Amino acid sequence: MDSSSFPQTSRDQSGMGGYRPTEPSAEVLLGRVREGDRNAAGALFERYRPLIRQRCRAKIRPSLRGVTDSEDLWSTVARRFDAMMAGGGPSVESERAFWVLVGTLIEHAVVDRVRVLRRLERVNSEDEPFAATLRERLERRETSHESEVLDEAFRFLTQPVDRDILTLWLFEHSHKEIAQAVGMTEVGVRVRWHKIRGLLRDHLEGELT
Numbered sequence: 001m002d003s004s005s006f007p008q009t010s011r012d013q014s015g016m017g018g019y020r021p022t023e024p025s026a027e028v029l030l031g032r033v034r035e036g037d038r039n040a041a042g043a044l045f046e047r048y049r050p051l052i053r054q055r056c057r058a059k060i061r062p063s064l065r066g067v068t069d070s071e072d073l074w075s076t077v078a079r080r081f082d083a084m085m086a087g088g089g090p091s092v093e094s095e096r097a098f099w100v101l102v103g104t105l106i107e108h109a110v111v112d113r114v115r116v117l118r119r120l121e122r123v124n125s126e127d128e129p130f131a132a133t134l135r136e137r138l139e140r141r142e143t144s145h146e147s148e149v150l151d152e153a154f155r156f157l158t159q160p161v162d163r164d165i166l167t168l169w170l171f172e173h174s175h176k177e178i179a180q181a182v183g184m185t186e187v188g189v190r191v192r193w194h195k196i197r198g199l200l201r202d203h204l205e206g207e208l209t
Contacts, residue, residue: 023047026095033085033092041085044098045078052077052102059110076109077102080151087155108154108167116150119170130197133204149204156203162196165189 024032024040026047032040045052056073081102092098117138123131137149157163161182168178175193179186 030092030095030098036088038082038085041092042082044092045081045102048102052106055102055106056109059106073106073109076151077105080105080109080154083151083155108150108163116170119172122172127197130201133201137204153200153204156200157196162192165193165196166200169193 024043026044029040029044029047033044053070053074056077057070060070060073084101092101117135120131120135120138134149134153153166154163157166161184164182165178168181173181175189176186178184178193179189182189184192
């Protein structure tokens with residue numbers, strides 16, 4: 001993600017949406033977030049709500065419009081952001097870091113249930129046991145939101161690189177392509193994916209019992 005993709009939050013844009021001049025500035029809110037203030041994190045997210053929703057709308061490709069919309073994507077991103085802040089991280093050291101985090105959350109949220117189910121039908125034999133377990137969790141009728149299972153999987157993986165590898169695998173990237181994206185060797189990605197796959201399968205099977 002290059003710097004040109006970051007929203008411009010100068011004075012002409014900071015007045016958008018729910019922001020009011022009497023409310024704390026972004027700098028003040030960021031300082032409180034660094035001190036672990038979850039309410040400040042929520043206020044910062046709400047401050048830029050229109051810009052974030054604009055980013056969500058831009059990410060919904062025509063092929064996805066039949067299965068999700070910007071409101072669903074916004075809700076998923078907001079829920080994940082709150083869960084991450086409640087868990088104590090990741091650190092949001094600057095406004096740029098905030099937008100990097102939001103961009104990552106949006107990218108992950110775009111991995112919708114329908115696309116994942118289609119992906120899981122086209123796995124190789126090595127990944128089939130993991131795919132079968134994930135399919136079973138996704139197809140459970142009691143799952144009230146299609147993104148909940150994926151949210152759970154991403155939360156379970158504590159390392160950002162592991163979440164990136166899972167995302168790229170769900171998008172059907174090869175180990176070689178994933179290695180290039182995350183800055184690892186292809187062998188390193190294979191070993192790491194084997195560990196990720198095993199950990200997630202054990203976790204999801206525990207949820208099924």
